[in-house]
Amino acid sequence: MEVELRILDERLRAQPPVYATPGSAGLDLRASLTAPLVLAPGACELVPTGMAIHLADPGYAALILPRSGLGHRHGLVLGNLVGLIDSDYQGELMVSAWNRGSAPFTIQPLERIAQLVIVPVVQARFREVEAFGQSSARGSGGYGSTGRG
Numbered sequence: 001m002e003v004e005l006r007i008l009d010e011r012l013r014a015q016p017p018v019y020a021t022p023g024s025a026g027l028d029l030r031a032s033l034t035a036p037l038v039l040a041p042g043a044c045e046l047v048p049t050g051m052a053i054h055l056a057d058p059g060y061a062a063l064i065l066p067r068s069g070l071g072h073r074h075g076l077v078l079g080n081l082v083g084l085i086d087s088d089y090q091g092e093l094m095v096s097a098w099n100r101g102s103a104p105f106t107i108q109p110l111e112r113i114a115q116l117v118i119v120p121v122v123q124a125r126f127r128e129v130e131a132f133g134q135s136s137a138r139g140s141g142g143y144g145s146t147g148r149g
């Protein structure tokens with residue numbers, strides 16, 4: 001699949017967004033910052049990535065996810081938990097960087113802070129009904145209805 005990409009931060013030309021390994025699902029996103037950004041414990045800041053994509057096809061979306069190492073070891077996750085990039089969004093990709101940890105975390109300029117995963121999407125047609133046409137094994141059971149363990 002080919003996706004249009006705009007580089008908004010010229011420094012990214014030396015470090016373009018690439019899949020780190022042939023099997024990588026995520027494309028690392030860098031912090032388009034000119035100075036280090038200190039995130040106090042609990043702080044959340046919107047960080048630009050210096051790039052924009054246009055998926056164009058409503059059959060796709062992109063998700064912004066935390067990087068595992070930063071999230072687990074340093075508490076750097078996302079203020080929106082997951083970022084959803086619509087196929088018609090053409091603006092700069094933004095990362096809601098949230099320090100959920102107990103120590104300050106400093107984001108360095110151009111540091112890889114999150115990752116982008118492109119996923120297929122189904123836009124359904126919804127047909128209103130009075131009752132569902134088929135019963136299912138689960139029915140309306142949820143929230144632990146199948147028990148624990």
Ligand SMILES: O=c1ccn([C@H]2C[C@H](O)[C@@H](COP(=O)(O)OP(=O)(O)OP(=O)(O)O)O2)c(=O)[nH]1
Nearest residue numbers: 064080082083084085086089092093094095096
């Ligand atoms: O982490 C994120 C999440 C969203 N976006 C951009 C792309 C997305 O297509 C747009 C809108 O996101 P969303 O629909 O999740 O936010 P909203 O609060 O519903 O805004 P809107 O009213 O613009 O749809 O913002 C980002 O750059 N980063």
Ligand SMILES: [Mg+2]
Nearest residue numbers: 084085086089
């Ligand atoms: Mg929205």
